[in-house]
Amino acid sequence: MKAALCLEPGRLEIVDRPAPSAPPAGHARLAVSHVGICGTDYHIFEGKHPFLEYPRVMGHEISATVIETGDGVDLTAGTRVIVNPYLACGTCVACRQDKQNCCTAIKVLGVHTDGAMCEEIIVPASNLYPAGDLSAEAAATVEFLAIGAHAVRRSMALNHSRTLVIGAGPIGLGTAIFARLAGHDVTLLDTSEERLQMAATRLGFDKGILADEHVETAVTETSSGDGFDTVFDATGYKPSMEKAFRFVAHGGALVLVSVVKEDITFSDPEFHKREMMLIGSRNATRVDFDHVRASIEAGKVPIEALITHRTTLDNLAQDLPRWAREKAGLIKALVKISG
Structure with a gap:
């Protein structure tokens, strides 16, 4: 069993869920390292998100490590990755123009489907980008x-x-x-x-x-x-x-x-x-993720100044409701899941 933080409107609870099975072709099973909390997560917690069904596991700003892969995936176990949380259909008019960020049938991890406030997830390998020299914390800031x-x-x-x-x-x-x-x-x-x-x-x-x-x-x-x-x-x-x-x-x-x-x-x-x-302007594309990663690696983005709050998966049920009310001094909060 693997721990996950499950959300009903205004209520958070750590639950045990079955560990993910072996990943299908084109997918990878990941050990989640860190997850950032964004304004969308606070709205979801408060029950204000108009397009979300509960219960839901939040979390879409993700750094992780590959555990195993399905057929056809060119990633090795132990590779640290940044997760693009926008799951696109790959065939619609936007996807055909390499604009998966505005796919007509887009599903976002943690919003339309369960996200990464949990120990392990399975994600399409096309949504994983090598973290390079970034720390696990820095990699979790790339999406926002x-x-x-x-x-x-x-x-x-x-x-x-x-x-x-x-x-x-x-x-x-x-x-x-x-x-x-x-x-x-x-x-x-x-x-x-x-x-x-x-x-x-x-x-x-x-x-x-x-x-x-x-x-x-x-x-x-x-x-x-x-x-x-x-x-x-x-x-x-x-x-x-x-x-x-x-x-x-x-x-x-x-x-x-x-x-x-x-x-x-x-x-x-x-x-x-x-x-x-x-x-x-909606979401982001691979070009933007790569630009951000390179800018952080070059020391052009003040990551330590942006990360103001930290917690763990075990403590998040207490910390997130408090941060939803108390925003003074808060820029970016990170949740350490593992590692």
């Missing part, structure tokens, strides 16, 4: 950082672009880091003075705007009256996403990194007079 890297790549913004990232949570900070690596001049905007200060002291983002009643004036002043060439919204909050249109410079782009269930509305005259681009 890849979302930001993908958004920056989707933006098609030029070097020296004046960039505004709205939302200084983990996804927003990951976006800001990879925008900075792409040569952008990055400003953060958030409702929390504490988060902006933490981004400045821990990550070096000293340009910050507080989202208060004076936010539009502050955006205008910070951008010399022009607006920002590129705006990323990583809030998952409908009013913020709608207001973000007004922060974009003429000829600029708005990238929606987050997603909400409701419709987003905007002024068509304001949109057209700017000749702005509106870009959706």
Whole structure:
């Protein structure tokens, strides 16, 4: 039997489950090492996720080690891997264009199907990428950082672009880091003075705007009256996403990194007079995972500054509910499963 953290809305429980059987062809059985906790996991715990059925084993930011493989898999036991949690069909219109991140039938580990808050899982080998020289902890951060890297790549913004990232949570900070690596001049905007200060002291983002009643004036002043060439919204909050249109410079782009269930509305005259681009960014691809891994290996990503909280599988049932309420000082929490 193998331990797993099983979730009903608002209730977490360690349960014993049968160990996975031998992996089928094209798959690998993995010993899970570390799992990151993201905003989606907190929403799942609180019963707020609209597309999830309970009970569910969460966990989609994963580092692991190969135990055994099925036929046709070119990975050896003991290989440390990063797991791409987006399970694609491989045949739809998106997959045929190598855009498995927006597969029409996508299933995400820990959301649509059970994830990695457990000792062992079986995953398609095509979703496993060698961890290289990354530590097990660093490998578990690659997925959430890849979302930001993908958004920056989707933006098609030029070097020296004046960039505004709205939302200084983990996804927003990951976006800001990879925008900075792409040569952008990055400003953060958030409702929390504490988060902006933490981004400045821990990550070096000293340009910050507080989202208060004076936010539009502050955006205008910070951008010399022009607006920002590129705006990323990583809030998952409908009013913020709608207001973000007004922060974009003429000829600029708005990238929606987050997603909400409701419709987003905007002024068509304001949109057209700017000749702005509106870009959706979903998940990430192998290119983004590789870019993140190489950037971490090169010392360009401050992993230790991003990881602020740590726990174990045994203690997670107590820690996750507390962190869902107490967000002060929290950027990224990691769960050690084994190793």
